[in-house]
Amino acid sequence: MLAAAGCFPVAAQVALKDFVKDDFMVGVAIHEDQFLGRDLKADSVTRRHFNSVTAENVMKSAEINPAKGVYDFEKADAFVNYALERGLDPVGHVLVWHSQLAPWFPCDDNGNYVTPDELKRRMKHHITTMMHRYKGKIKTWEVVNEAVEGDGSYRRSPFYEILGEEYIPLAFEYAREADPDAVLYINDFAMNMPAKRDTYVRILNDLKQRGLRVDAIGMQCHMGMDYPDIRDFEESIRAYAATGVNVMITEWDASALPTIHTGANISDKVAYNKIFNPYPAGLPADVSKQWNDRMAMFFDLFRRYSDVITRVTAWGVSDGYSWKNDFPMKGRVEYPLLFDRDYNLKPFLREMLEPAAATFSSFSYDVPEVKGAKKRPAGTPILPGCYPDPSVVGVDGDYYLVNSTFVYYPGVPIWHSRDLKTWTRIGNVLDRPSQLDIPAGMRISGGIYAPTLAYNPANKLFYMITTLVDGGGNFYVTCEDPKKGNWSDPVWLPGVDGIDPSILFDNDGKAYIVHNSGPDGPARYDGHRAIRIHDFDWKNNRVTGESKVLVDGGVKPEENPVWIEGPHLYHIGDKYFLMCAEGGTSLDHREVIFESDSPKGPFKPCKNPVILTQRHLDSSRQSPVTSVGHADIFEGPDGKWYAVFLGIRPHRGNHDFMGRETFMLPVKWKDGQPVILDQKEALTHVSTPVENACIWNADGSLDNAAIMIRTPRRDFYSIDGDNRLTLAASRTDIATGASPSAIGLWVTEPRFSSVAVLDSFEPRSVDDLAGITLFHDDSHNVVFGKSLDSAGHPCVKLRALTSAGLIEESTRLLDNPGSQLHLRAEGDGKGDLFFSFSTDGGSSWTPVGAPVNGDILSTATSYCFTGLMTGIYATSTNL
Numbered sequence: 026m027l028a029a030a031g032c033f034p035v036a037a038q039v040a041l042k043d044f045v046k047d048d049f050m051v052g053v054a055i056h057e058d059q060f061l062g063r064d065l066k067a068d069s070v071t072r073r074h075f076n077s078v079t080a081e082n083v084m085k086s087a088e089i090n091p092a093k094g095v096y097d098f099e100k101a102d103a104f105v106n107y108a109l110e111r112g113l114d115p116v117g118h119v120l121v122w123h124s125q126l127a128p129w130f131p132c133d134d135n136g137n138y139v140t141p142d143e144l145k146r147r148m149k150h151h152i153t154t155m156m157h158r159y160k161g162k163i164k165t166w167e168v169v170n171e172a173v174e175g176d177g178s179y180r181r182s183p184f185y186e187i188l189g190e191e192y193i194p195l196a197f198e199y200a201r202e203a204d205p206d207a208v209l210y211i212n213d214f215a216m217n218m219p220a221k222r223d224t225y226v227r228i229l230n231d232l233k234q235r236g237l238r239v240d241a242i243g244m245q246c247h248m249g250m251d252y253p254d255i256r257d258f259e260e261s262i263r264a265y266a267a268t269g270v271n272v273m274i275t276e277w278d279a280s281a282l283p284t285i286h287t288g289a290n291i292s293d294k295v296a297y298n299k300i301f302n303p304y305p306a307g308l309p310a311d312v313s314k315q316w317n318d319r320m321a322m323f324f325d326l327f328r329r330y331s332d333v334i335t336r337v338t339a340w341g342v343s344d345g346y347s348w349k350n351d352f353p354m355k356g357r358v359e360y361p362l363l364f365d366r367d368y369n370l371k372p373f374l375r376e377m378l379e380p381a382a383a384t385f386s387s388f389s390y391d392v393p394e395v396k397g398a399k400k401r402p403a404g405t406p407i408l409p410g411c412y413p414d415p416s417v418v419g420v421d422g423d424y425y426l427v428n429s430t431f432v433y434y435p436g437v438p439i440w441h442s443r444d445l446k447t448w449t450r451i452g453n454v455l456d457r458p459s460q461l462d463i464p465a466g467m468r469i470s471g472g473i474y475a476p477t478l479a480y481n482p483a484n485k486l487f488y489m490i491t492t493l494v495d496g497g498g499n500f501y502v503t504c505e506d507p508k509k510g511n512w513s514d515p516v517w518l519p520g521v522d523g524i525d526p527s528i529l530f531d532n533d534g535k536a537y538i539v540h541n542s543g544p545d546g547p548a549r550y551d552g553h554r555a556i557r558i559h560d561f562d563w564k565n566n567r568v569t570g571e572s573k574v575l576v577d578g579g580v581k582p583e584e585n586p587v588w589i590e591g592p593h594l595y596h597i598g599d600k601y602f603l604m605c606a607e608g609g610t611s612l613d614h615r616e617v618i619f620e621s622d623s624p625k626g627p628f629k630p631c632k633n634p635v636i637l638t639q640r641h642l643d644s645s646r647q648s649p650v651t652s653v654g655h656a657d658i659f660e661g662p663d664g665k666w667y668a669v670f671l672g673i674r675p676h677r678g679n680h681d682f683m684g685r686e687t688f689m690l691p692v693k694w695k696d697g698q699p700v701i702l703d704q705k706e707a708l709t710h711v712s713t714p715v716e717n718a719c720i721w722n723a724d725g726s727l728d729n730a731a732i733m734i735r736t737p738r739r740d741f742y743s744i745d746g747d748n749r750l751t752l753a754a755s756r757t758d759i760a761t762g763a764s765p766s767a768i769g770l771w772v773t774e775p776r777f778s779s780v781a782v783l784d785s786f787e788p789r790s791v792d793d794l795a796g797i798t799l800f801h802d803d804s805h806n807v808v809f810g811k812s813l814d815s816a817g818h819p820c821v822k823l824r825a826l827t828s829a830g831l832i833e834e835s836t837r838l839l840d841n842p843g844s845q846l847h848l849r850a851e852g853d854g855k856g857d858l859f860f861s862f863s864t865d866g867g868s869s870w871t872p873v874g875a876p877v878n879g880d881i882l883s884t885a886t887s888y889c890f891t892g893l894m895t896g897i898y899a900t901s902t903n904l
Contacts, residue, residue, distance in 0.1 A: 038370075038379040041074040041363075048331035050114065052077030052338035054276070056346050057100055060107035066368045067342045072111050079116040079275075079338055080104040081348070085125040090151060093129050098158065105162050116338070117159065117166040119212070120152050121196045123182030124171065131183035144187045149199045156203035165208040165336075167243060167275075168200045169193050172228075173213055177220030193228060197237045212243030212275055217257040222264055229268040241271040241335065248279035248323065250315060255464075259326060266333040274327055276340040278347060278361035281308055281316040285353050296354060305358045313372070316360070317756070318763070321373040322465065325738035329458055339363050372756060377739065380753035381901035383786040383795030383811075386845070387719070388750075388897055392774045394714040404650040404708030406672070406686040407448060410771030411892025412438065413685030414591070415669040416527070416657045418478035418487065424659070425478055425507050426669065427454060427489060428687060431891055432472035433732045434764075436461040437489060439507055445661055445689070452510045452729050454489050454502060459514050463496075463735040465763035469802040470889040471495035475591055475655070477527035481563060483534060490538070492524040499526050499540065520568040521559060528561060529594040529624065536561040537624050538568060539603065541590040544577050552587025553578055556605060558594070558625055575626050579607045580617045580634045589617075591655040594624065602699070603628050604636075606654040610685065610890065613640050614654035616670065618698060637670060637701040639708060650674055650708035652685065658692055658699055666692035668701040673884075674710055676775035677856040680883040683772060684892025712774040712854075720768050720896060721750050727768070732894060734800065735764040742768065749784060754795060754901035760826055762803045769800065769896020775879075776854030779895040780867070781810075783846040786899065788813045794822060795899035796848045799858065801882040802889045804828040808898060809860045809873070811846055814838070821846070821862045823874040827881045835874030839864070850895060856880060 042051050053075045058064040060080075071078065082088055083100040090096050108115035130147060133139050139147070156166065172180055172193060179185050184192040193211070200209050211228070215221060225242060232239045242265045244258075265272055283301050308316065327337050341347045345366040349359040363374055370378060408415070412428040419425075426440040426448060436455030440448040454476070455461035463472055476491035489512065490501035499522075500515035518526070523542035530536045537558055544555040556576040559568035579586025591606035603619040615638035619628035639653050656670035671685040688708070692699045702708070720731045725744045741753045755766040779797055786795040788811060796810015805827055812822040819842030825833035839846075847863040849870065858877040861870040880886055882893050 041374065041378060042076045044378055045328065045331075045337075048328050049334050050077045050336040051075055052079060052114070052116065052336055053342055054079045054081040054338065054340045055104070055107075055342065056081055057083060057104075058346075059342070060104045061100075067346070070342055070364060070368050071113070075113065077114040077116060077336060077338065078104075078108050079118045081118075081341070082125070084118055084155070085122065086127045086130060086151070087125045089155075090127050090130070092127070096154065105159055109162060114165070115159075115163050116336075117155065117163040119167040119170045120155060120200065121148065121168060121184060121192070122170040123180065123184060126183070131187060138183065138187050141188050144184070144192075145195060148184075148192070148196060152196065152199040153203045156200060156207065160204050160207075164206070165210070166200060166204075167212050168196050168209050168239075170212045171214065172211070173221050173224045175215055175218050175221055177224040179224075194232060194235055194237055197232055197239055201238055208240045209238060210241035210243050210270075210273055211239060212245060212273075214245035214247055214276070215253070216242075216244040216265075217253040217261045219257070222261045226264055226268055229265065229270055233269065239270055241273050243273045243275035245276040246274050246278070246323070247276060247340070248319070249284045250279075250281065250319065251284055255322060255326060258323070259330075262326075262330050262333065266330075271335045272330070272333050273335060274337040277323075277338060278340045278349060279316060279320055279323075280349055281312055281360045282357065298354070301354060302357045304360070308360050314756075317371060317373040318465070320363075320371070321376070321738065324373070328739070329462075343368050376753075376756050380755075381787065381789065381793065381899070382751050383754055383897075383899035384749050384751045384784045385781055385897055386747075386749050386784050387780075387782045388721075389780050390715060390718040390770050390772075390895060391778045392712060392715040392776065395712050401711060402648075402709045403690060404648070404672070404688065404710040405713065406674070406710065407669075407689045408440070408687035409683060409713045409773035410686060411684035412687045412771070413671045413890070414475040414655050415671065415687040416475075416477040416593075417659045417667075417669050418480050419659055419661070420480050420487075422662055423508075424662075425487070426687070427476045427478055429475055429491075430455075430473045430732075432463045432467050432469055432735050433891075433894075434461060434463060434734075434736045435732070436473045437476045437491065438730075441508065443662065445667060450729055451508055454512050456510070456512075458736050460502060460512065461493075461736060463764075465735065465738075465761075467495050467735065468889070469891055475525040477525075477593070477657070479528040479530055481530045481536070483530070484563070488528055490526045490528055492526065494524060498522070499524075501526075501528070516566045518568060523554075523557070525591045527593050529596065530563075531596055531624065535624075536563050537594060539575065539592040539594045541592065542572070542574075545574055549578075550585045550587075552609070553585070554587075554589050556589055556592045556603065573625055575603055575628050576605065576619060579605075580619075580630045593657055595658065596624070600697070601628075602631075604656065604658065604699075606656070608638075608640070608654070610655065610671070611652050612679070614638065614652045615640060616654045616656045616701060620698065631698040632696045633698060633700055635704060636699060637668070638704060639672075641704065642707050646707055646709075648674075648709040648711070650688070650710055651679070653688070653702075653708070656701060658701075666694070666699060668692050668699075670701065672708070676854065677880065679885045680856060680880045681885070682775050682852065682879060682882060682893040684884060684890065712776065715773060715777075718770055720770060721748070723748060728770075730770055731768050731896075732770070733764065733768055734759075734894075737764050741766045750897070752795070752897060752899040754786075754793065754899035756900070756902055758792070758900050758902065759798055759800060759806055759808060759898060760803050765898065765900060767798055767800065767894075767896055767898040769798065769894040772799075772852070772893040772895050774854070775852050775856060777852045777895070779850045781848045781897050783811060783848060786811050788819065789901060791815060791817075792902040793900060794824075796821075796846075796897070797850050798894070798896060798898040799850055799882060800894045800896075802887050802891065805881050805887045807833075807850070807858065807860075807877060807882070809850060810848055810898070811839070811842075812836070821848070821873055823860050823877075825877045825881065827886070832881065833874055833877055837862070837871060837873050852879060858882075
């Protein structure tokens, strides 16, 4: 997904077939005007961009075998010759299909259905005739098309009425006999529908059990603006691939008009109604954008499954030739294909094949050292920046720590230490899309919550368990050695609801999962939650039995405590301790602890139940740390116990840039229980200097601290031999809630400097921009870079956005727009942000705009849980 350098085009337009040459073949259905030489533009587009063709109609039964004993191969031969002369791979479409079936085929001379034996003979003769004629020329055949209804029942076609379900295995048997070397597939529309999917999985398995070869399943992809659901479509890809066949995306197009029905039966016509033909003169800009975004999303899905998808076929070259025009009503004008009526690339393809590019020679992030700071107070974070919800596991002197990442990608940074003083980032647990697929639209505070580490000595595996909030729920991944990485794909836990799961592998070989959930009955108040426990059958990757509530509400249920969460269950000595966060992850946050003689309770609050908080302290204290909680405790290499926990360092009032960070303190044992910090003890901090932190390294690789906003939908960067990073400018603006072309680092202190050196970028419109971003969430961010002003002149532009809209937009003209451009964003340590640029290599700097009040980029303003990312960014909406 985030492939090696050089993975996307940065200059002249690349052909689509070359762009996906390592993924799959890319095909197109062609009309007879094209292969008979009547449409030279379509021919040119086909030769340039595709390596496979399918005849839209001329190989169907009614066309090629119109009467008993009569075959008309003229157009089919022309199609095959057209393909072979141009080096294109022709696909045979279709051998057995009820629609566009020659009327005589299933009937006798009296118009009645023929006998089963006669239909078998006719089927075999037709299949054999077709495949023998084109043997060695057509290497891929669609054997059966549209055999199943949406409810999973068999379509009552003439083939089914006469032969029943058996007609499908017979067709594949005849096809294999006719050409043993051909690739054979079965095809249908609406293949994402669960009932239909289940039937096709049974059909595929049945064919294999009979010893019949079926190489692939064709998923017609006739889309609308509201169907199919991409998650259902992806689930179907997985389900079909699990049977051992490949997948082909066939008949891909997408209606941009209001949905009349979701079927693809060409006979399903309706009367004209102008509300279903709203754009006869062209799509409005907002509809076009929505259509292009949806097409891009599905195309990226196809590429993610290129290990099983072997071919993607667009159902027509250009909008003017689409079967969707006049369907399902006469006069309807459609825009469903990859090329418009003038044979121009649609914007989503143009973005991939001829992207605007921004090339950066460097990016650096620095934090100055504090003068006179000789000692690091206990409240100085061990991991400054947005690294919340820490969890630690220690095995054989090696200690590993992980954090939440929400919608940022890659997910769950993992750190290593042997002395608990120096923590080295060794990678990311969730570093590929098959582990973490954060879609467009997922809120910034969704995604990965509260990862927890555990080690199972019985199978010698490390476990990381977490929640994908707003996604699939709770899951875990495993690996043998965190230093080597290669964590498994997720194992989902549908039996575990809520958030914040953690695992205890107990001394007797049993295992338990505890997590935040709802109480047994209705919630008594807002924020009323509970902690539950499940037996964890790690041998079979599941929980068993019924869950049990261990804590209902919190330490003092009579006071209506809120948001009991982040549970960790420990077996220390002869006691079980259940440690949880309570009060919500803000100023009232605290860590509380319960004890029991059994893992399943009953648990009671310890003598000193609140073991970590700062909520009662003076809010005006110097260098405060607030909101502490969500802790994990562990035994260190010296035999003493330690705690890691989150906290916030505000720079002004309750505003901060860093979000929730990781802190560590020694644990004291009092009255047989752990205590992290006495309630009246205040934490203070100093800043941690950073020198020349980078997004990419000298060896041409991204630094493992680099982050992206949501899972990228395509490869969007490359690093050349001169170690310059080029971003493909995306149509996706940083404020759209998708995955923009942006790569960054977490801001670690309120006083900082970020400098990007932009070597080249040619903006095409006032909305195009490449440079620096300070990103807090989709509605609270700043972009600063090269753009065009309202008169079309090259300029440096500053835009600051809040949920109320733009609060700052300033420009400064560039005297020499082709020169290298240094762009700088600075925090003054008090919460204000300053922006400037240089065209002389950084010798002199020109400010742009007034200082921006950084409070707009804090959790206290946005109410999202994350910190502030600084990095490089490029967008071009004029694609």
